[in-house]
Amino acid sequence: MSKIPDDLRYTEQHEYIKKTGDTSVVQVGITDYAQGELGDVVYVELPKPGAAFKPGDVFGTIEAVKAVSELFSPAAGTVTEVNAGLESDPALVNRDPYGAGWMIKLRLANPADLDKLLGSAAYKQHVGE
Numbered sequence: 001m002s003k004i005p006d007d008l009r010y011t012e013q014h015e016y017i018k019k020t021g022d023t024s025v026v027q028v029g030i031t032d033y034a035q036g037e038l039g040d041v042v043y044v045e046l047p048k049p050g051a052a053f054k055p056g057d058v059f060g061t062i063e064a065v066k067a068v069s070e071l072f073s074p075a076a077g078t079v080t081e082v083n084a085g086l087e088s089d090p091a092l093v094n095r096d097p098y099g100a101g102w103m104i105k106l107r108l109a110n111p112a113d114l115d116k117l118l119g120s121a122a123y124k125q126h127v128g129e
Contacts, residue, residue, distance in 0.1 A: 001129060002031065002032040002033035002036060002127065002129060003032040003098070004031065004032070004033070004120050004123055004124050004127075004129065005098060005120065006119075006120045007019075007120075008098070008120065009074070009114050009117035009118065009119065010031060010074075010117055010118040010119075010120070010122075010123035010126075011072060011074045011117060011118065012118065012126055013072045014030055014031045014033060014034035014037075014127075015028055015029070015030055015031070015034075015071065015072055015073075015074045016028070016029055016030070016031050016074075016097075016098070017074050017075065017106075017114060017117060018098065018102070020105065023111075024107055024108055024111070025080055025105050025106065025107050025108070026075070026077075026105070026106050026108060026114075027102045027104075027105055027106075028059075028073070028074060028102065028103055028104050028105070028106055029093070029097055029098065029101055029102040029103045030062065030071070030093065030097060030103070031097060031123070032097050032098070033127045033129075034069075034097075035093050035094050035097050035101070038062065038064035038066070038067055038069065039064045039065050039066050039067070040064055040065045040091065040094060041062060041063070041064050041090045041091055041093045041094050042063055042064060042065060042090055042091075043062075043063040043090050044060065044061075044062050044063070044086045044087075044090045044093065044103065045060045045061045045062075045063075046059070046060040046071075046082045046083070046086070046103055046104060047059050047060055047079050047082065047104065048079070048082070049079050049080060049081060049082060050078065050079060051078070051079045052076075052077070052078045052079075052109075053073035053076065053077065053078075053079075053106075054073065054076045055073060055074065055075055055076055055113055055116070056072055056073065057072065057073045058070045058071065058072060058073075059071050059072070059073045059079075059104065060103065060104075062090075062093065063090075071103065073106070074113070074117055075106060075108055075109075075110070075113035075114060075117075076108070076109040076110050076113055077106040077107050077108045077109045078106065078107045078109070079104050079105070079106060079107075080105045080106065080107050081104065081105040082103070082104055082105075083100075083101075083102050083103055083104070085100060086101070086103065
């Protein structure tokens with residue numbers, strides 16, 4: 001059974017958004033379910049700060065022993081920070097997807113984008129849990 005925190009928003013592609021202390025900036029990563037499906041993460045390619053994305057745009061890739069997957073932006077915005085820790089230890093995504101394994105921080109262009117994402121109950125249903 002995957003961990004699916006109630007206070008996050010989710011995409012059908014298994015990214016999550018977590019609010020930060022700044023109401024216009026959110027933390028983005030992949031869900032516990034997604035890291036479990038991928039297996040051991042060996043490399044994460046992320047954008048540079050300042051890169052801008054629309055909802056659904058590819059913002060990077062994640063490579064595991066058995067697969068490479070694209071990462072999709074859950075909302076429109078500009079990258080304010082990238083998790084540099086993933087460069088030397090990409091397995092943080094496996095060990096702590098909602099904490100130390102976050103990927104980017106995104107300054108939201110349109111906070112209403114969050115309303116289009118799945119809540120925890122809908123995401124649990126989406127993944128069959």
